Amino acid sequence: xxxxxxxxxxxxxxxxxxxxxxxxxxxxxxxxxxxxxxxxxxxxxxxxxxxxxxxxxxxxxxxxxxxxxxxxxxxxxxxxxxxxx
Amino acid sequence: xxxxxxxxxxxxxxxxxxxxxxxxxxxxxxxxxxxxxxxxxxxxxxxxxxxxxxxxxxxxxxxxxxxxxxxxxxxxxxxxxxxxxxxxxxxxxxxxxxxxxxxxxxxxxxxxxxxxxxxxxxxxxxxxxxxxxxxxxxxxxxxxxxxxxxxxxxxxxxxxxxxxxxxxxxxxxxxxxxxxxxxxxxxxxxxxxxxxxxxxxxxxxxxxxxxxxxxxxxxxxxxxxxxxxxx
Numbered sequence: 001x002x003x004x005x006x007x008x009x010x011x012x013x014x015x016x017x018x019x020x021x022x023x024x025x026x027x028x029x030x031x032x033x034x035x036x037x038x039x040x041x042x043x044x045x046x047x048x049x050x051x052x053x054x055x056x057x058x059x060x061x062x063x064x065x066x067x068x069x070x071x072x073x074x075x076x077x078x079x080x081x082x083x084x085x
Numbered sequence: 086x087x088x089x090x091x092x093x094x095x096x097x098x099x100x101x102x103x104x105x106x107x108x109x110x111x112x113x114x115x116x117x118x119x120x121x122x123x124x125x126x127x128x129x130x131x132x133x134x135x136x137x138x139x140x141x142x143x144x145x146x147x148x149x150x151x152x153x154x155x156x157x158x159x160x161x162x163x164x165x166x167x168x169x170x171x172x173x174x175x176x177x178x179x180x181x182x183x184x185x186x187x188x189x190x191x192x193x194x195x196x197x198x199x200x201x202x203x204x205x206x207x208x209x210x211x212x213x214x215x216x217x218x219x220x221x222x223x224x225x226x227x228x229x230x231x232x233x234x235x236x237x238x239x240x241x242x243x244x245x246x247x248x249x250x251x252x253x254x255x256x257x258x259x260x261x262x263x264x265x266x267x268x269x270x271x272x273x274x275x276x277x278x279x280x281x282x283x284x285x286x287x288x289x290x291x292x293x294x295x296x297x298x299x300x301x302x303x304x305x306x307x308x309x310x311x312x313x314x315x316x
Contacts, residue, residue, distance in 0.1 A: 012187075016232060017266065019188045068149070071142055071178065073185040074232055 011042030131172025144174035173283030190266025
């Protein structure tokens with residue numbers, strides 16, 4: 001068993017309205033970043049866990065996303081990083 | 086008629102629901118989220134509020150409460166289940182109703198009266214209303230923006246599963262009447278079997294003319310009447 005630090009990213013699915021991203025986009029434009037085309041806001045979820053291997057840590061993290069961490073109707077997820085700690 | 090009123094940590098409309106059931110002559114029964122068993126219950130109500138502080142997503146954690154396994158079994162046997170506000174969010178997260186409720190388009194917590202059109206009166210939740218009747222009912226939420234993929238939305242509309250829609254004074258579905266950005270002004274839906282209903286506005290807060298509106302009564306009188314017939 002080893003200890004793993006996992007970073008999971010959950011983001012609104014393409015085509016799903018992201019009111020937070022929209023508001024931030026607006027604000028950035030008001031602050032002079034007129035080149036900004038789009039802003040989307042998601043979540044980064046950091047999980048620390050014991051696992052047999054990097055592979056099993058990753059597959060556990062994916063299972064967590066499917067069951068709880070992301071809602072497939074509105075969100076995509078990515079197990080962005082798995083590193084032994 | 087025994088009606089279970091569930092309470093999750095963070096529920097805050099459970100007493101209103103309890104009172105609403107009593108007002109229409111039902112026997113409300115408390116069920117804590119960790120309780121098990123819904124034997125002897127004729128209907129189950131999931132209240133509004135902020136279960137688990139709306140952490141992660143509204144309703145996402147409450148849906149795994151022990152009592153929810155019993156709610157699922159109860160619903161699968163055809164028992165009537167109503168989720169209001171956070172209760173609706175929990176039912177969607179649990180997959181008992183399709184779609185999801187995301188942040189209001191305004192980004193604000195909306196707390197105001199809204200006008201709802203009753204889209205169907207042949208359900209156990211709406212039989213005491215007139216077709217197309219416009220109700221004045223309060224809403225109070227930050228995540229009431231109903232979303233579903235195109236296929237699901239087509240099915241909802243095609244099969245007449247939308248029960249309530251946000252409308253203007255004349256009963257028209259217009260953008261200005263939509264408080265949260267919901268697709269097709271959807272405020273409440275029912276499952277294809279017709280026994281699981283979710284809605285964002287609060288009928289249990291519109292039970293007394295003296296307090297502004299009694300337009301919510303119909304949801305509870307309809308339900309109780311159907312239970313009396315079924316029993």
